[in-house]
Amino acid sequence: DVKVTQSSRYLVKRTGEKVFLECVQDMDHENMFWYRQDPGLGLRLIYFSYDVKMKEKGDIPEGYSVSREKKERFSLILESASTNQTSMYLCASSQSGGGTDTQYFGPGTRLTVL
Amino acid sequence: GESVGLHLPTLSVQEGDNSIINCAYSNSASDYFIWYKQESGKGPQFIIDIRSNMDKRQGQRVTVLLNKTVKHLSLQIAATQPGDSAVYFCAENINAGKSTFGDGTTLTVKP
Numbered sequence: 001d002v003k004v005t006q007s008s009r010y011l012v013k014r015t016g017e018k019v020f021l022e023c024v025q026d027m028d029h030e031n032m033f034w035y036r037q038d039p040g041l042g043l044r045l046i047y048f049s050y051d052v053k054m055k056e057k058g059d060i061p062e063g064y065s066v067s068r069e070k071k072e073r074f075s076l077i078l079e080s081a082s083t084n085q086t087s088m089y090l091c092a093s094s095q096s097g098g099g100t101d102t103q104y105f106g107p108g109t110r111l112t113v114l
Numbered sequence: 115g116e117s118v119g120l121h122l123p124t125l126s127v128q129e130g131d132n133s134i135i136n137c138a139y140s141n142s143a144s145d146y147f148i149w150y151k152q153e154s155g156k157g158p159q160f161i162i163d164i165r166s167n168m169d170k171r172q173g174q175r176v177t178v179l180l181n182k183t184v185k186h187l188s189l190q191i192a193a194t195q196p197g198d199s200a201v202y203f204c205a206e207n208i209n210a211g212k213s214t215f216g217d218g219t220t221l222t223v224k225p
Contacts, residue, residue, distance in 0.1 A: 004157070031211045033212075035215075040123075040217065041217065042203070042215050042216060042217035042218055043158070043203065043215040045212070048211075048212060050211060090157050090158070092157070094211060096211060101146060101148075101207050101211055101212075101213065102148060102160045102163060103148075103158075103160075103205075103213060104160070105150075105157030105158045105159065106157050107155070107156055107157050108155075108156070108157050
């Protein structure tokens with residue numbers, strides 16, 4: 001089974017802090033994604049990556065950056081956390097090619113910014 | 115613009131009944147659709163998918179129907195069980211690897 005793990009289930013940070021959310025997948029997937037999930041807004045794509053050292057902006061990249069130094073790891077960075085970044089953050093991975101594009105999700109990190 | 119939407123944010127059914135969750139999409143160029151299930155405290159998990167060259171696909175107790183004419187997708191769950199209570203998302207693949215998700219329908223199964 002594909003396993004996607006996220007470094008923390010719950011995180012509490014203060015406004016202005018730099019926050020790192022880590023995601024690791026063990027299936028050698030090329031594609032990795034970061035979403036945030038808010039009530040009534042569904043899943044919104046923040047950033048994604050098709051390969052090592054490659055990144056693309058999603059629908060709501062403002063206030064976030066990402067890093068993909070290794071194929072299995074995709075990090076989401078909040079340079080200066082703000083209260084409106086309080087949310088559930090979901091990481092996902094998928095395999096390129098094969099035409100299926102099914103995404104495998106981690107359990108999520110619930111971030112609270114005070 | 116691109117959007118994937120679900121007709122109802124919540125659905126409540128009696129245990130043993132069949133459930134139908136609907137989804138409308140707007141991009142006629144989409145060629146691949148996926149249904150995900152998200153249980154409380156977990157990330158979304160794949161349930162079933164369908165390609166645009168099909169109009170029906172069946173899995174174990176689940177069936178996905180695709181009507182390209184009206185850009186409508188539905189998920190049917192037979193003999194709904196308490197363990198089916200979750201949030202269900204449809205997703206539309208427009209570009210290879212990237213999905214657009216609907217807002218989700220919360221299914222509650224009453225015993």
